[in-house]
Amino acid sequence: MSSNNPNTNPNITEIATLIGDPSRIAMLISLLGGKSLPAGELARAAQISPQTASSHLTKLVEGGLLVSEYYGRHKYFRLAGSEVAHALEALQAIAPSKPVRSLRESDRLKALHFARTCYDHLAGKIGVALTDKLMELKLIEQSGKDFILSEAGRKKLIAFGVEVDGTTGTRRHFARQCLDWSERRHHLAGSLGAALTRRLFELKWLEHLPDSRAVRVTEVGTRGFAEEFGLMDIQ
Amino acid sequence: MSSNNPNTNPNITEIATLIGDPSRIAMLISLLGGKSLPAGELARAAQISPQTASSHLTKLVEGGLLVSEYYGRHKYFRLAGSEVAHALEALQAIAPSKPVRSLRESDRLKALHFARTCYDHLAGKIGVALTDKLMELKLIEQSGKDFILSEAGRKKLIAFGVEVDGTTGTRRHFARQCLDWSERRHHLAGSLGAALTRRLFELKWLEHLPDSRAVRVTEVGTRGFAEEFGLMDIQ
DNA sequence: TTCATACTTCGATCATAATCGAATTGTCTT
DNA sequence: AAGACAATTCGATTATGATCGAAGTATGAA
Known part of the structure; x- marks a missing residue:
């Protein structure tokens, strides 16, 4: 350690912080199947207002976890890649056994x-x-x-x-x-x-x-x- | 939908929240090699006071990410299992490459x-x-x-x-x-x-x-x- | 056009939790 | 014994960010 400043990767912190929010987790899990879902539905899934959802979704896209696509007045979101799904599953694996x-x-x-x-x-x-x-x-x-x-x-x-x-x-x-x-x-x-x-x-x-x-x-x-x-x- | 309450798994939220803190990440990464390290060293690794470190470490142990063991007046911590390492590496995989x-x-x-x-x-x-x-x-x-x-x-x-x-x-x-x-x-x-x-x-x-x-x-x-x-x- | 819907932006509120100082317990050294 | 060191507990401070109301933009329907 000593000279070692393993304050490495603010990136992984950012990613984990991004994942570590109840509302965002709910949305991510809703998307785990690979489907694209519109913002409104994700808001309902997380049981939060559309405004809050919008804020979260923006962050998730900026963080590279989701990608979005417009379909008319709907904005659809999906996981950015299989690595994201993999990471979520890895987290599930250490989460205590599900109820x-x-x-x-x-x-x-x-x-x-x-x-x-x-x-x-x-x-x-x-x-x-x-x-x-x-x-x-x-x-x-x-x-x-x-x-x-x-x-x-x-x-x-x-x-x-x-x-x-x-x-x-x-x-x-x-x-x-x-x-x-x-x-x-x-x-x-x-x-x-x-x-x-x-x-x-x-x-x-x-x-x-x-x-x-x-x-x-x-x-x-x-x-x-x-x-x-x-x-x-x-x- | 409807009756479906996809507010699933408070567990994974808890785990991700636990990981999603800069100080705790720094400690976890220090432990990624598989070694046991004492609290003080982990505090230095994360560049925080021993008090703060102690608080974090308690949470990490309670969350099942770390296990601890006393050696005299030192308390050693290590990852609770390979699943934890796996999850951390999976997060690394989606973390953008560092500057x-x-x-x-x-x-x-x-x-x-x-x-x-x-x-x-x-x-x-x-x-x-x-x-x-x-x-x-x-x-x-x-x-x-x-x-x-x-x-x-x-x-x-x-x-x-x-x-x-x-x-x-x-x-x-x-x-x-x-x-x-x-x-x-x-x-x-x-x-x-x-x-x-x-x-x-x-x-x-x-x-x-x-x-x-x-x-x-x-x-x-x-x-x-x-x-x-x-x-x-x-x- | 007018109205409804989907989403976003802004602003204010509020709760959570990270942080450290001070004091405490326990262990090792001398 | 005394003193140093390691870790913890408590309490107060503080900053971050999650939340939603209100207002604004864009799209689709009538």
């Missing part, structure tokens, strides 16, 4: 991975699979951060009962791409995604699980997805 | 990057290179977050004088992967990593640099690494 993670919780988590609503549209394994299928059938195609609905797609979806409401492709946020945390792939969002999802509930192909964003594919749905879209292996 | 102040500092940093002990095992360029070589020689192989010691590996290491102590592969944390902040690669940790490192010091292939976690490869070691493991370019 009884119930089996029910684990089940709910599995359900969330499989299918869930993301606000108003469909996400999870099913959301991604359906989106893939729509692309495969050339009903939609990628275009920057959006999807474009093809003429064939428009006809097909209208026939299916979706309120496509006029304009085919170019309106802003008509058919957004939304990054899926569980699948790490994009699924269909935007007003078209919402309308399609609405229709799926209407047809009772899908139903909500109680008290959750998770979604179940019904008997009818399983058949329907196969017959209408050639989507097998659903459930 | 190097002095030449001496740069030298010390280089030494740390080259070879250092991480609690009880070997890290840095050499730690990673050796781990790579062991994989190349099929003495160990990756398996999730662990390594598995092959039968050939077991024989080789026993012949080399490492106390492999029975069970070959499956024990928990027997051969952990540990993310290296300087190399951004994995190196061998766990009890096997510790045993191997112990043997390397025993053979005097490695020696500690004074006042540091840094490690030097000796003359004998340079030859040894080349002959036994085909590890060239050491140094």
Whole structure:
């Protein structure tokens, strides 16, 4: 020691200080799955006001733990990289054993991975699979951060009962791409995604699980997805 | 959502808060090499008064990050386990690279990057290179977050004088992967990593640099690494 | 356009905790 | 024994930063 001034790395202090706040931890843990979440949802997750959340999120981005991206008036945040997730897990590892993670919780988590609503549209394994299928059938195609609905797609979806409401492709946020945390792939969002999802509930192909964003594919749905879209292996 | 109260784990918050203090970080980093140090020395390392240090150390022990032991009128502290070291290194990995102040500092940093002990095992360029070589020689192989010691590996290491102590592969944390902040690669940790490192010091292939976690490869070691493991370019 | 929503900035309040001086306990040395 | 040293406890000070209300900006919807 002696001459050694191991006051090394103000950096690691900064990082640890950044992590060492209850509200910020709550947000970070919410993001641990890899999903992007908007500021508002993170505020709710941490049970703090939007102002406070904004302040925290700014710090987390400046500290290099998060990155952000605008989607319209929403600002989405996600972990800056796998190292961040790794560090959080390493901290979990020395945190005293968690208060009884119930089996029910684990089940709910599995359900969330499989299918869930993301606000108003469909996400999870099913959301991604359906989106893939729509692309495969050339009903939609990628275009920057959006999807474009093809003429064939428009006809097909209208026939299916979706309120496509006029304009085919170019309106802003008509058919957004939304990054899926569980699948790490994009699924269909935007007003078209919402309308399609609405229709799926209407047809009772899908139903909500109680008290959750998770979604179940019904008997009818399983058949329907196969017959209408050639989507097998659903459930 | 809704019924979901993601105010999860006050534990991890506590741990991160504990780590997120400049003085405590300084002490923890001083202990990263795996040594036990008395309170007074830790106070000097953190450049704070003994009173303040005492307060911090009490908290670190209560938080489970350190353990203490009396030796006469001195009280020695050391890291509570390899998980703590692992978490600290994981934090280092996301800490932005430091602005190097002095030449001496740069030298010390280089030494740390080259070879250092991480609690009880070997890290840095050499730690990673050796781990790579062991994989190349099929003495160990990756398996999730662990390594598995092959039968050939077991024989080789026993012949080399490492106390492999029975069970070959499956024990928990027997051969952990540990993310290296300087190399951004994995190196061998766990009890096997510790045993191997112990043997390397025993053979005097490695020696500690004074006042540091840094490690030097000796003359004998340079030859040894080349002959036994085909590890060239050491140094 | 007007209205609602999502987020940010500013300012003030308030609680937490890091810090050290002073005094105390316990241990080692002489 | 006395004196020095190591660590701790207590108390007071102080600075940092988390928090939210109020107001402002930007986007989307009607």
